[in-house]
Amino acid sequence: MGFQDRAQALRQMALPGLDLASRPDRLAAFADAGDPDLALASLTALAEVTDAGELRAALERSEVFRRRLIAVLGASQALGEFLLRHPEDWRLLEKDAGNPDTPYYLRAAMLEAVGANPDEAEPVADDAGETTYDRLRVAYRRWLLRLAARDLTGGSGLEEVSAELADLAAATLEAGLAIARAGLPDDAPRCRLTVIGMGKCGGRELNYVSDVDVVFVAEPREIEGQGEPDEASAMRTATQLASAMMKACSASTAEGTIWPVDAALRPEGKQGPLVRTLASHVAYYERWAKTWEFQALLKARPVAGDRALGKAYMEAVGPLVWKAANRENFVADVQAMRKRVEATLTPAEAERQIKLGPGGLRDVEFAVQLLQMVHGRGDDTLHSGTTLSALAALSQGGYVGREDAARLDEAYRFLRTLEHRIQLYKLWRTHVLPDGDADMRRLGRAMGLKGDPKAELTETWRKHAHEVRRLHEKLFYRPLLMAVSRVSEAETRLTTEAARARLSALGYADPAGALRHLEALTSGLSRRASIQRQLLPAMLGWFADAPDPDAGLLAFRQVSDALGETPWYLRLLRDEGMAAERLAHLLASSRFAAELLQRAPEAIQMLADDADLRPRDRAALLTEVNAAVARAQNAEAAAIAVRGIRRREQFRIAAADALGLIDVTAVCESLSDVVAATLAGGFAAATRSVVGEGDPVVRMAVIAMGRLGGHEMSYASDADVMFVHEPMPFVEDKPATDAAHAIANELRRLMQMQAPEPPLEVDTDLRPEGRNGPLVRSLASYEQYYSRWSSVWEAQALLRAEFVAGDAELGERFTALINPLRYPVGGLTEDQVREIRRIKARVESERLPRGADPSIHTKLGRGGLADVEWVAQLLQLQHGAKIEGLRTTRTLATLEVAREHDLLTAADAEELTAAWKLATRIRNAIMLVRGRPADSPPTGGREQSSIARILGYPVDETGRMLDDYRRVTRHARTVVERVFYG
Incomplete structure (x- = not known):
């Protein structure tokens, strides 16, 4: 159970007051206490000064009470001593319902404790030697006792505890203000006074023991019939109230003190007047305030006194916070302030400081506040005074990466x-880890670490501190405004040779060419050149962090030239550091993305926010495409508009892919959705072009095949389709067939015609009889063909058939027609299985390109895409009639259903899935890097490194990519040989 002095523990357990020795079940709670010895000693001492029988009975009847009391006594010597002074207060823990107390209830209770009420009645006079100050302190600690019990036993989480501590502080300030008001002479001039909570009190994230930072705002109170109020007299009264309130909270009495009330964050600090009018506050912040003062205002919140005046203060001063980031040297000022704080610590103190030291709480808070003030100018979702809420909002808005935010959140929660x-142990204001073994052991146990508490606590703390420091330096010293800071004077005076040397050191292969691009971008006195001079120092570093900095800089110049004087472009890069860094990464990593961007550079705007890089679903794309077709004056204009949408969405997906924001299945699904919407728009334009305004003579549907039907498109995939038609009622077959052929040919022409937007290859070779068969067939013709001449390979190809455009009802009937073919009742005959295996073996031996390495060919190589897909398709043909889940066009979904129905073992399904995903990722990465498709990755050089970097390999481990691929596909091939070939 964690007792250290076992002999003493046994003696205390045997004491008659509690009789713990005879009831082992009552001892279990000690195992969870921070210091079981302290908990037992405090409990036996409490039994001596209270009704031991009642205490014993309460411990026996309530496990919740037992856990609460022992947890408090084992974690807080100070609260144990409080209970010894007020021995009946243990009952508070028994009666507590376990719910957080509301700010209103806390305020009312604290006012009642000093004899006041929410209507600001005066406190009662001191009596029986107990002062109003004492009653305030006792009431405060009673609430603290209940809160600590919930905290230590998991009844309240960190955010609830911190918020309730802040609310309790606000209620205490209100009670202190009531005491101060009662001490005023009857003839004192009237005033309105509001108390603004700052720091952790204002942010509702207070510690157990902390200075409570406040600012006082006052106004004369107008009284009807007494003329204009005297401001000077009113301010004197307000100052008396503020001073007395501070004393009520911070003075030492027989019951100790509560906490100091610190007003040093007021305008002019300790040199300025304690209380100011609202106008005086506003004038100071508008004219004289320093950067750190606006940072402090982030957490400002009215906590006591005149609420209407507090609201007016926030409305007047609050907006100034979000203008502070426009100040000259704003980022440098904030960074310098953080360094000054660190410089005040001695090395020995910094080593154990969890608040101010490197990797401490201040690192998280300063980073979050800086990002808030930078980005909060245009995003009011960031206007939170609470660190964790602000961090969540920064993550949600894409200003901090999700993983970074999650790690910061976890570390901050641990440190707080x-x-x-x-602080709970002695209720002392401290942020330093103790250095004694016993103290560290108690602290570790109080944190829930029971194995080797000291060692585990030290290890966990250091891990979190290291991670906080890393992320602090990443976010705090490279925020967007630093990323666009001006080139220093020293850099502008660099000689050409020095500049070349610097570029060469950054990794530019052609420093002379890079210099020419820089000169073209920054020469002149225009605003555009000025902003480029601010951007490029950071951009050059970001290019250098990517695989091909030279290509990145060249593409950046081309994009910048294309956008010319467009007002939003450079402003976006200057004000949204994430967009600038992402743009640099894309341009220096992906030729495909760079080429798409050069055709329509306005797509850069997507890079500023994760939400804009989230691929759009098919329904949203269809809505946009249909609207574009409806607006177009002719078929060619409609096709160009639709293809433009495709190009934009391809860039959105490519950017999200290259930046690691979506996984491979989302890439394939999204690319398929884009092509489906493109075909739908093209088909509508083609139909309108052929039929015109006359009555339609034919119903027609486009059936997706291959990777399009399987929702598995890559960046370079053609759109495999078949066309099915049916004459309209009372229309002869020939005119209907002619119209269907014309529409199909017009669709192919529109998708492939010369235009600024990339073409879409529409491939119809999977139709019956292939290239030798008719381009378009009627539904009846398909039925006749499949019933008389269809072979097993055509049934296999139809496994991916899915309606994609045109007449949906006709598409459904076509699907119903082919279902018995692709999901045959009774599965496949042995001859059909042998035929499929024969075809697969022939594909392997004949279709692999000459000289290709089968161990790394992603499509036809060993364990590659074809291997995995043929396994899935064989299982569908064999079992699709019996297992509804196999009636899908998707490969990975098929494997998962096969696993669920024991057609594959879990290990086999996992091996096949891993191979399919990795092969698809590599094919996509090749296209992203090269801008042209290939089925095998390069076996060395910069391109291999670039592809590996796209896949997420660290800079120094890119050579592992091919080894990993061979290993994964080798395992998959073993499954293929066993499951497919038998």
């Missing part, structure tokens, strides 16, 4: 909880 546990 650790801070709470340290």
Whole structure:
């Protein structure tokens, strides 16, 4: 159970007051206590000064009470001593319902404790030697006792505890203000006074023991019939109230003190007046305030006094916070302030400081606040005074990566909880880890670490501190405004040779060419050149972090030239550091993305926000495409508009893919959705072009095949389709067939005609009889063909058939027609299985390109895409009639259903899935890097490194990519040989 002095523990357990020795079940709670010895000693001492029988009975009847009391006594010596002074207060833990207390209830209770009420009645006079100050302190600690019990036993989480501590502080300030008001002479001039909480109190994230930072705002109170109020007299009264309120909270009495009330964050600090009018506050912040003062205002919140005046203060001063980031040297000022804080620590203190030291709480808070103030100018979702809420909003808005935000959140929660546990022990204001073994052991146990508490606590703390420091430096010293800061004077005076040397050191293969691009971008006195001079130092570094910095800089110049004087472009890169960094990464990593961007550089706007890089679903794309076709004056204009949408969406997907924001299945699904919408728009334009305004003579549907039907398109995939038609009622077959052929040919022409937008190859070779068969067939013709001449390979090809455009009802009937063919009742005959295996073996031996390495050919190589897909398709043909889940066009979904129905083992399904995903990722990465398709990755050089980097390999481990691919596909091939070939 964690007792250290076992002999003493046994003696105390045997004491008659509690009789713990005879009831082992009552001892279990000690195993969860931070210091079981302290908990037992405090409990036995409490039994001596209270009604031991009642205490014993309460411990026996309520496990919740037992856990709460022992948890408090084992974590807080100070609260144990409080209970010894007020021995009946243990009942508070038994009666507590376990719910957080509301700010209103806390305020009312604290006012009642000093004899006031929510209507600001005066406190009662001191009596029986107990002062109003004492009653305030006792009431405060009673609430603290209940809160600590919930905190230590998991009844309240960190955010609830911190918020309730802040609310309790606000209620205490209100009670202190009531005491101060009662001490005023009857003839004192009237005033309105509001107390603005700052720091952690204002942000509702207070510690157990902390200075409570406040700012005072006052106004004369107008009284009807008494003329204009005297401001000077009113301010004197307000100052008396503020001073008395501070004393009520911070003075030492027989019950100790609560916490200091610190007003040093007021305008002019300790040198300025304690209380100011609202106009005086506004004038100061508009004219004289320093950067750190606006940062401090982030957490400002009215906490006591005149609420209407508090609201007016926030409305007047709050907006100034979000203009502070426009100040000259804003980022440098914030960074310098953080460094000054660190410089105040001695090395020995910094080593154990969880608040101010490197990797401490301040690192998280400063980074979050800086990003808030930079991005909060245009995003009011970031206007939170609470660190964790602000961090979540930054992550949600894409200003901090999700993984970085999650790690910061986890580390901050750990450090704040650790801070709470340290302070609870003696209710001392401290942020330093103790250095004694016993203290560290108690602290580790209080944090829930029971194996080797000291070692585990030290390891966990250091891990979190290291991660916080890493992310702090990443976010705090490379925020967007730093990323676009001006080139220093020293850099502008660099000689040409020095500049070449610097570019060469950054990794540019052609520093002379890079210099020419830089000169073209920055020469002149225009605003455009000025912003480019701010951007390029950061951009050059970001290009250098990517695989091909020279290509990145060249593409950046081309995009910048294309956008010319477009007002939003450079402003976006200057004000949204994420967009600038992402643009640099894309241009220096992906030729495909760079070429798409050069055709329509306005797509850069997507890079500023994760939400804009989220691929759009098929329904949204169809809506946009149909609207574009409806607006177009002719078929060619409609096709260009639709293809333009495709190009834009391809860039959105490519950017999200290259930046690691979506996984491979989402890439394939999204590319398929884009092509489906493109075909739908093209088909509508083609139909309108052929039929015109006359009555339609034919119903027609486009059936997706291959990777399009399987929702598995890559960047370079053709659109495999078949066309099915049916004459309209009372229309002869020939005119209907002629119209259907004309529409199909017009669709292919529109998708492939010369135009600025990339073409879409529409491939119809999977139709019956292939290239020798008619381009378009009627539904009846398909039925006749499949019933008389269809072979097993055609049934296999139809496994991916899916309606994609045109007449949906006709598409459904075509699907119903082919279902018995692709999901045959009774599965396949042995001859059909042998035929499929024969065809697959022939494909392997004849279709692999000459000289291709089968171990790395992603499509036809060993364990590649074809291997996995043929396994899935064989299982569908054999079992699709019996298992509804296999009636899907998707490969990975087929494998998952096959696993669920024991057609594949879990290990086999996992091996096949891993191979399919990796092969698809590599094919896509090849296209992203090269801008042209290939089925095998290069076996060395910069391109291999670039592809590996796209896949997420670290810079120094890109050579592992091919080894990993061979290993994964080798395992998959073993499954193929066993499952497919038998």
